[in-house]
Amino acid sequence: MKVTLIRPNIGRREHSLYVDEGRMEPLMLGILAGLTPPDIEVVMHDDRMEIIPYDDPTDLVAITVETYTARRSYEISREYRKRGVPVILGGMHPTLLPDEASLNADAIMISDAEMCWSEVLDDARQGRLKSVYRSHPACPPQFNRLPDRTIYNGKRYLPLTLIQFGRGCTFGCSYCAVSAYFEQTHWSRPVREVVREIEAQDRKLLFFVDDNLIADIPRAKELFRELIPLGIRWVSQASLDMTTDRELLDLMVKSGCLGHVIGFESLNTQNLIEVNKSPNMAWANDSYKEQIGILRDRGLQTWAAFTLGYDHDTVESIEATTEFAIANKFCFAAFNILMPYPHTRFYAELARQNRLLYDGRWWLHPEYRLNYAAFQPALLTPDELTEACFRARSRFNSIPSLVSRALDFKTNMRNLLRFGIYMTYTPLFRKETFKKQGMRFGYR
Ligand code: SF4
Numbered sequence: 001m002k003v004t005l006i007r008p009n010i011g012r013r014e015h016s017l018y019v020d021e022g023r024m025e026p027l028m029l030g031i032l033a034g035l036t037p038p039d040i041e042v043v044m045h046d047d048r049m050e051i052i053p054y055d056d057p058t059d060l061v062a063i064t065v066e067t068y069t070a071r072r073s074y075e076i077s078r079e080y081r082k083r084g085v086p087v088i089l090g091g092m093h094p095t096l097l098p099d100e101a102s103l104n105a106d107a108i109m110i111s112d113a114e115m116c117w118s119e120v121l122d123d124a125r126q127g128r129l130k131s132v133y134r135s136h137p138a139c140p141p142q143f144n145r146l147p148d149r150t151i152y153n154g155k156r157y158l159p160l161t162l163i164q165f166g167r168g169c170t171f172g173c174s175y176c177a178v179s180a181y182f183e184q185t186h187w188s189r190p191v192r193e194v195v196r197e198i199e200a201q202d203r204k205l206l207f208f209v210d211d212n213l214i215a216d217i218p219r220a221k222e223l224f225r226e227l228i229p230l231g232i233r234w235v236s237q238a239s240l241d242m243t244t245d246r247e248l249l250d251l252m253v254k255s256g257c258l259g260h261v262i263g264f265e266s267l268n269t270q271n272l273i274e275v276n277k278s279p280n281m282a283w284a285n286d287s288y289k290e291q292i293g294i295l296r297d298r299g300l301q302t303w304a305a306f307t308l309g310y311d312h313d314t315v316e317s318i319e320a321t322t323e324f325a326i327a328n329k330f331c332f333a334a335f336n337i338l339m340p341y342p343h344t345r346f347y348a349e350l351a352r353q354n355r356l357l358y359d360g361r362w363w364l365h366p367e368y369r370l371n372y373a374a375f376q377p378a379l380l381t382p383d384e385l386t387e388a389c390f391r392a393r394s395r396f397n398s399i400p401s402l403v404s405r406a407l408d409f410k411t412n413m414r415n416l417l418r419f420g421i422y423m424t425y426t427p428l429f430r431k432e433t434f435k436k437q438g439m440r441f442g443y444r
Pocket residue numbers: 168169170171172173176177178179211212239263277279
């Protein structure tokens with residue numbers, strides 16, 4: 001038996017296919033490959049950089065689906081099903097919208113795929129795939145099996161190893177798909193299993209892809225203590241409340257942390273209150289001055305994430321947010337339009353107020369383009385929001401901004417390693433930011 005795993009692309013640019021030069025290894029597919037018995041052949045195709053060979057013989061296709069890749073995933077599914085190959089879809093989007101996903105595949109996996117993967121394979125072997133496999137969001141139980149990273153060979157991913165300590169987040173931001181998926185719960189793996197996984201791979205630079213690495217602070221400290229002897233360097237995603245715990249920060253730095261992706265989201269407290277972004281609320285009025293100072297004093301680099309389009313946002317407030325990001329010399333900043341993800345409270349509220357655009361299904365709509373507003377903002381038109389976000393990206397990523405942010409001896413120029421990371425990844429992310437703007441979803 002042969003199983004084909006697929007990581008779909010988002011879509012295409014107007015006149016060409018989009019190749020994601022900042023692509024990272026699709027960890028979930030490596031985990032599934034690791035959980036597949038050795039008598040089953042596994043291949044993986046990454047639609048972000050290669051043409052999918054639909055005519056290669058295979059017995060089952062499994063596609064990991066996010067909301068942004070749903071349209072493309074359904075196209076890929078159609079191609080295989082036309083050839084008589086059964087397709088199963090898994091991931092966050094099929095879990096949040098199982099009815100929609102079911103219409104586009106032979107079977108779907110609801111919730112974390114590890115729990116039902118062996119049952120899926122058994123059923124596929126016997127040619128009696130069920131239409132739905134259901135498990136519960138939980139700590140990835142890898143059953144003592146490491147991800148099979150050989151499936152990444154030859155695909156020229158960024159040279160850093162993705163790893164996961166935990167999943168989910170206990171905060172309840174109303175727009176967050178993670179919060180909707182995990183219902184404000186958080187799970188983490190045994191620390192010894194994570195250490196074993198790190199020791200089994202060669203790289204010294206790792207990315208913990210947790211939704212919030214410090215969601216459970218005592219467990220995060222336990223992890224950091226065990227990372228210290230490994231001599232690795234790592235980055236992750238974490239909430240700003242990490243700045244309130246000195247011991248946590250000290251352990252982080254000692255264990256090799258270089259910095260984090262941090263969701264600042266907004267400088268306006270009222271915006272944060274209205275979307276229940278509780279980890280940030282106390283500090284927005286003061287422009288996060290103390291928290292940023294704490295991170296900088298420890299030399300931690302910051303990849304800042306902002307969401308724009310809240311009910312109190314204006315063209316001027318978006319410009320002020322851009323100034324703030326440049327002035328604080330963030331390594332990188334993402335200026336994301338606030339998106340109504342399906343099944344979130346934010347989506348439901350906009351639907352109730354009749355403010356959703358693109359028939360409420362922007363992820364499938366043929367006219368929707370990446371980084372376009374998908375709802376009617378309160379104080380801007382959708383076009384004004386789209387344009388203000390693009391201006392923020394353009395300004396933050398201008399050459400003068402890139403140079404001025406590099407010249408920061410506390411973070412980006414602290415030492416050769418930090419400067420190397422800044423100079424390797426920041427121009428790359430800058431390039432990808434412009435390449436992706438306005439991209440269509442799907443290839444057709
Ligand atoms: S803190 Fe981040 S991961 Fe947690 S619910 Fe809010 S947006 Fe989601």
